[in-house]
Amino acid sequence: MGVPVIELAGVGKSYGPISALRDVSLTVDAGSVTCVLGDNGAGKSTLIKIMSGLHPHSEGTLTVDGTARVFGSPREALDLGIATVYQDLAVAPLMEVWRNFFLGSELTGGRFPFAGLRIKEMRRITDAALRDMGIEIDDIDRPIGTLSGGQRQGVAIARAVHFGARVLILDEPTAALGVKQSGAVLKQIAAARDRGLGVVFITHNPHHAYLVGDHFVVLKLGAAVLDARRAEVTLEELTLQMSGGDELQSLSEELSRPS
C-alpha cells in the first residue's frame, strides 16, 4: 500500500481549557475501511470535525497525501476529496432528492447572470448515481425528508462517491436504523470501498464495525485505547473494549448481590 490518503499523528483538540481529544493517530488507506469506535463523549465527533474541516486541530499533524494540513473550512477538505456524511445527514429535508444531491455543486449552463441550472441533466445523473450504489427511489422529485433513514444515508453516500470523494467519513450511519436498513448501509460502505475509496466508519456498534472494517481504533475519553488491524483483534475483544471492559468488570462486582 502506498502513502495513506489521510494520516493523523498525535492529533489533539482543546476547546479552551477542555481537552476533547488527545494524541490520536490513525491512517486512512484507499480501498479500506477504518472503523472508529467509542461511547458517547469519547471524542468521535471532535475527530470527525477535524478531518472534515469544521474545526481545526490544536495539536499534532494531519497529513493528506503526505502534505501537512490544517483545514479552515469544510470546503478545503472537500476540495481534497474528503467528504463527510453527518449523523443528521446534511440534507435539507423539504428539498427534492436531486436538489439535495447537487446542493453546493450544482450544474449550470450559460453565462452569468443567465446561468440557469441544468435540471434535466441533474435529475438523470442523480437517478443513475443512486442506481449505481444499489439505491432505488421511485421518484427523485420527492422531498428528501420523506425517504427512510437508510435511503437518505444512501443518497448522501452516493452523492459523495459521485463528486469524486477519495475519503468518505461516515458519522454513525447505522445508529438510528433498523437491522435491514443497517445492512443496506453496510453494503454501501463495502461498495464505496470496492470503488477504491478510503472509508472512515464511525460507530458505537462493534458488530457493524467488524462486518466491514479493516482497521479499528477505539476511543475513550478523548484518547485511543485500542488501535489494531483486523488480523490482530477479534470481535469479542472489540465488544469487550466497547462495552467498557474493565469498568464493566468492576461495575458487575459493585452491583453483585451478597449471596
Added chain:
Amino acid sequence: MTRSPVRLLARPEVGALVAALAIFAFFLAVAPAFRSTGALFTVLYQASTIGIVAVGVGLLMIGGEFDLSAGVVVTTAGLVNSLFCWWFGVNLWVGALLSLLVCLAIGFLNGWLVMRTGIPSFLITLGTFFVLQGVNLGVTKLVTGSVASANIADIDGFRSLQAVFAGNFGIGGVTVWTTVLFWVLFVAVAAWILHRTRPGNWIYAVGGAPESARAVGVPVVRTKIMLFMSVSFLGWFVGMHTLYRFNTLQAGNGVGNEFIYIIAAVVGGTLLTGGFGNAIGVAFGAFIFGMTNLGIVYAGWDPNWFKAFLGVMLLLAVSVNLYARKWGSR
C-alpha cells in the same frame, strides 16, 4: 421519475391560488363595482405596491430570516432622496442614487449583524425597524420643521424619475400603473432565481438546513446577506414610486407594512421556519391583499373592518396550506 397529481397540492402556491379565486368570486358576487377591468387594474396596482417588497420578503423567509424593517425602509428610501435634494438643491437623480446606496447599506447591515452575532433576525430587524422609524421622523422634523417632506415637484429630474418609477398609461380606457409591470417582472426574476439558478438552490438550503448547507459548501453568510439586500433594494424601489407619485411623504408612513409583507408571503405558502415556498405564491398573497383591501370599499362596507378580514384570511390560508402540504407529501 413519475410526478403524482396529488403532489401538486403540496406546492406552496396552490393554496393561495385557490384562496385568491374564491375571494375574487366572492367580491364579484357581492360588489357590482368590482366587475370591471378598471377595478381589476386598481386592485393590481394596490397589490403591486405591497407585492414588490413582499416577493423579496418571501425569498428572505424561504432563506430562513425575517425583516421587520422592510416597511419603514420604504419611507426611509423616499425621505433620503427628498430631504437630501431639497436641502442641498441638487438634481433628484443624485438623491435617488444616494438613497439606493443607503438602502443597500441598511440591508447589508441587517444581514451582517444577523450572521455575525447569531441573534435571530426577528430581533435584529426589530431594532433597525425602531431606529429607522425614529430617524425618519427626527430627521424630517430637523430638515423641514414638520413631519412631512417638502414638495419636490419643481426640483430638476422630477419628470424623468416620475416617468421611471410612477408612470402609467391608458389602454382601452383603463389606467395601468407601471408598478404592476415591474411587479410581474420582479416576481418572474425571483421565480427564475429560486428554481433555475444555484443561488436559488442555496436560498432553500440555507432556510431549511443552514448547518447542512454550510457542510456541503454553500456560502450561507453571503446568501443570507444578499437576501436582506434584495429586500431593501425592493423597498427602495417602492419608496421611489411613492415619492414620485405623491411628491411629498409622511415621515411616519410604512409602519405596519412589514407585517403585510409577511402575511402575503405566508398566505402564499411560505413556511415561517424557512426552506419552503415560492415567488408565485407570494404574488398570489399580495393579490389577495389588494383584492380584500379594495373589495371591501367596492362592496360599500366600512373599510375599518379590513384588518379583521385580513387576520381571518391569514388564519384560513395558513390552515389550508398546512393541510394541503400534509396531504400532498403523504
